[in-house]
Every structure is written in structure tokens, then in C-alpha cells.
Amino acid sequence: MSANIKVLAISGSLRLKSYNTALLESAKVLRPENMEIEIFSLKDIPLYNEDVEKEGFPESVKIFKDKIAKSDSLLIASPEYNYSFTGVLKNAIDWASRPASDSPLKKKPYAIMGVSGGNSGTIRSQMHFRQVALFNDMAGMNKPEVYVTNGKSKFNEKNELTDEPTILHLRKFLTALYDWTLLNKSR
Numbered sequence: 094m095s096a097n098i099k100v101l102a103i104s105g106s107l108r109l110k111s112y113n114t115a116l117l118e119s120a121k122v123l124r125p126e127n128m129e130i131e132i133f134s135l136k137d138i139p140l141y142n143e144d145v146e147k148e149g150f151p152e153s154v155k156i157f158k159d160k161i162a163k164s165d166s167l168l169i170a171s172p173e174y175n176y177s178f179t180g181v182l183k184n185a186i187d188w189a190s191r192p193a194s195d196s197p198l199k200k201k202p203y204a205i206m207g208v209s210g211g212n213s214g215t216i217r218s219q220m221h222f223r224q225v226a227l228f229n230d231m232a233g234m235n236k237p238e239v240y241v242t243n244g245k246s247k248f249n250e251k252n253e254l255t256d257e258p259t260i261l262h263l264r265k266f267l268t269a270l271y272d273w274t275l276l277n278k279s280r
């Protein structure tokens with residue numbers, strides 16, 4: 094029997110009908126048997142302020158950091174905003190990275206994917222995220238990659254992923270994340 098792993102899924106979009114959040118919802122459906130996926134919303138994470146950090150971490154940030162610490166890996170889906178990942182996600186990573194001596198991001202395995210409205214598939218957004226992850230000493234899965242283009246054409250009116258090639262590819266991606274997480278756990 095293979096081991097169970099817990100994945101914390103984070104969307105870089107707060108939009109109610111977000112395709113990136115919908116991709117995470119699809120991952121919950123398509124996940125391998127022994128993978129548990131919890132989606133954590135960033136909607137209650139305040140803007141980072143070092144003065145606030147010194148006074149004490151906000152409750153929502155404490156919960157976020159604790160959920161990262163207790164997860165075996167992270168699954169991130171972010172839109173591309175102005176050739177980068179979203180400020181919402183960057184802000185959350187900034188909080189989670191503090192203080193550096195107690196960062197749950199350190200060595201944390203993660204995989205990133207994304208949906209764009211147009212043809213880019215969030216390539217530049219993902220590359221920027223990898224740079225930030227590098228500073229935080231996170232363990233990024235390099236391959237396979239998921240770049241979902243033309244979001245509107247890949248989801249139905251209920252925001253369910255309906256594009257067969259993307260569904261197949263997402264299954265492979267999640268299996269690879271399962272293996273990558275176990276490999277990192279055994280190190």
C-alpha cells in the first residue's frame with residue numbers, strides 16, 4: 094500500500110469564478126488515490142507590514158503558516174498578472190517566509206501550474222514564482238509543467254475542467270507531484 098500525502102493547494106486569484114481556483118478544484122477530483130488536497134483561500138491574509146509582524150502575526154497568517162507546516166507539499170495555481178504571479182500570492186508568500194528562522198516554506202516540495210485567459214498559459218508567472226521559491230529554499234518540481242491557455246474554452250459553465258487533453262495531463266502532473274513529495278519526505 095502506498096503512503097498518504099497531504100497537499101495544501103493555493104490559488105493566486107481571489108476571483109469567485111477564477112479558472113485557477115477551478116483548476117485546483119479539478120485537481121481534487123483527478124488526484125491519485127492516496128493524495129489529500131485541501132484548498133486554502135488567501136482572502137483573509139492582510140497586506141504584509143513589518144510593524145504588524147513585530148506586534149504579533151495576524152490569526153489568519155498563523156493558520157496559513159501552520160497549514161503549510163503540516164502539509165507534505167504545496168500545489169499552486171496562479172494567474173499571470175502583468176507578466177508575473179499575482180500580488181495576492183506574493184503577499185502570502187512574504188508572510189509565510191517570516192521570520193526566516195521559522196519559515197515553513199524551507200525545503201517544502203511544491204508544484205506550480207496556471208491558467209491564462211490568452212495564449213501564454215502563465216509561463217512568465219510561473220518562472221517568477223520559481224525565483225521567489227529559490228530564495229525560500231523550496232523544493233520545486235520541474236517537470237511536467239502545466240500551462241493552460243485560453244481558460245474560457247477549457248472549463249464549462251460550472252467551472253469544471255472539460256478539456257480532455259488537459260485532464261489527462263493534469264492526472265500525470267498530480268502523479269508526478271505525489272512521487273516528488275514522497276522522494277522529498279524520504280530525504
Ligand SMILES: Cc1cc2nc3c(=O)[nH]c(=O)nc-3n(C[C@H](O)[C@H](O)[C@H](O)COP(=O)(O)O)c2cc1C
Pocket residue numbers: 106107108110111112113114171172173174175176177208209210211212213214215244
Ligand atoms: C491585473 C491583470 C493583469 C493581467 N496580466 C496578464 C498577463 O500579464 N498575462 C496574461 O496572460 N494574462 C493577464 N491577465 C489576464 C488573466 O490571465 C485572466 O484574467 C485570468 O483569467 C485570471 O485568472 P483567474 O481566472 O484565475 O482569476 C491579467 C489580468 C489582470 C486582472
